[in-house]
Amino acid sequence: MTIVEFLSARLGEDERAAHAAPSATGGPGRARADVNAKRRIVRCYVNAYRAGMSTLAHGDRTPESSDAWAALHAWRRALEHLAEVYSAHPDFDPSWKT
Numbered sequence: 001m002t003i004v005e006f007l008s009a010r011l012g013e014d015e016r017a018a019h020a021a022p023s024a025t026g027g028p029g030r031a032r033a034d035v036n037a038k039r040r041i042v043r044c045y046v047n048a049y050r051a052g053m054s055t056l057a058h059g060d061r062t063p064e065s066s067d068a069w070a071a072l073h074a075w076r077r078a079l080e081h082l083a084e085v086y087s088a089h090p091d092f093d094p095s096w097k098t
Helices: 002-021 027-057 063-084
Strands: none
Touching: 002 027, 002 063, 027 063
8 A cells, every 4th residue: 555545545534534523623624624635735745756757757867857856755755744643553554654
């Protein structure tokens, strides 16, 4: 299981549980907004990954390609931080710990 698959599954669970979020924490609307924000972070990583793989496939060695790899690394670290919240889950991969 990849970190993207893991987070997508956990965020789906969180979204299903959002309807029961107490009003003291902002209620269901805030819980769903939180899930959607995290999904956008996952999508940004996927886009950065695709750009990095495209750069690799084309043998690009320009300064812009270095920026693409730096962005990919930064987004990957963000996903690792998001995944760490679920570290007690049996599908959590310890290599994702930051």
